[in-house]
Amino acid sequence: MTASTSAAAEPRKVIIDTDPGTDDAMAILLALNAPELEVKALTVVPGNVTAEQGLENALKLVSLAGRCDVPVAGGAKHPLAQKLVTAEFWHGSNGLANINLPTARCPADPRFGPDLIIELVHQFPHQITLIPIGPETNIALALSKDPSIASLVKEVVIMGGSISGGNVNAAAEANIYGDPEAASIVFNAGWPITMVGLDVGDRAQVMPHHTAELARTHGPENDFVVSVLKFLETLGERYGFKGVSMYDPLAVGVAIDPTLVTTQAMRVDIELHGQWTRGETVANRRNLVERNVPYRDRLRIEALDKVAPNARVAVSVDAERFVRLFMERLRSK
Numbered sequence: 001m002t003a004s005t006s007a008a009a010e011p012r013k014v015i016i017d018t019d020p021g022t023d024d025a026m027a028i029l030l031a032l033n034a035p036e037l038e039v040k041a042l043t044v045v046p047g048n049v050t051a052e053q054g055l056e057n058a059l060k061l062v063s064l065a066g067r068c069d070v071p072v073a074g075g076a077k078h079p080l081a082q083k084l085v086t087a088e089f090w091h092g093s094n095g096l097a098n099i100n101l102p103t104a105r106c107p108a109d110p111r112f113g114p115d116l117i118i119e120l121v122h123q124f125p126h127q128i129t130l131i132p133i134g135p136e137t138n139i140a141l142a143l144s145k146d147p148s149i150a151s152l153v154k155e156v157v158i159m160g161g162s163i164s165g166g167n168v169n170a171a172a173e174a175n176i177y178g179d180p181e182a183a184s185i186v187f188n189a190g191w192p193i194t195m196v197g198l199d200v201g202d203r204a205q206v207m208p209h210h211t212a213e214l215a216r217t218h219g220p221e222n223d224f225v226v227s228v229l230k231f232l233e234t235l236g237e238r239y240g241f242k243g244v245s246m247y248d249p250l251a252v253g254v255a256i257d258p259t260l261v262t263t264q265a266m267r268v269d270i271e272l273h274g275q276w277t278r279g280e281t282v283a284n285r286r287n288l289v290e291r292n293v294p295y296r297d298r299l300r301i302e303a304l305d306k307v308a309p310n311a312r313v314a315v316s317v318d319a320e321r322f323v324r325l326f327m328e329r330l331r332s333k
């Protein structure tokens, strides 16, 4: 093996903060089967399902993958400043497409999720990539308890937000809507953020012919993923969707291979009020604001002020290459 290939084989250390969730389940299995990644922990946040159901699901998923070596820790029980909104409507009553996976063999890690994040970030300074794929409550709690992690994390790849309209309503994407105050803390922490939002997630779709292809191979994870995809396909048909949007798996995909998306640096603020827009990721595409100053009986524009970008927002995706990567990693597993 040459030096360059061994360097390339060095896996990226990641922590996935998750509210599993059907697409979370696929994202977790993708990560656990990607040699490019070393999953240091799963931390569970309430969102798609309650904290308790999410922890149970996460433990079943690592058990399915035979990966009890990955710590799985519960975290927050509710968002920072609002009621929890769960999404069994989209994910099935158990959050896992109503599929009854075997009882978990892996035990839960007793540590509090945000504390585990802090601990691992200090243990591996400048090496950890955080991949929040649920509401950002746990990440915000970790940051609030220990702001130093902001300068010690390598990168944060967030599934959340949108610069082209929401899925909860006209403005907001579900993960940000689920805890806007937490998202605001995370986006303002001054660390390197890649935002993998609806803009690209809705274009990274598994189509029925992909699912049919994956259904020709078998294995516990392969078969589970096919069942999840079929559940989502059937659910989507009811609402006129053609394929299955791979929101959370794409965020993991971007951690595996950043070239799957193109990004643009933007200033992203989280709307915390707004009559119609609470939870919106308000992105300044020009990174400029007009400076208005008092003049006689009015204000007038005096200059353009630059605003510093705080996120690289994914604006396009090589969907077919991502779906191929996803299927290759899960095939026959």
Ligand SMILES: [Ca+2]
Pocket: 018, 019, 020, 021, 023, 024, 048, 133, 134, 248
């Ligand atoms: Ca999720």
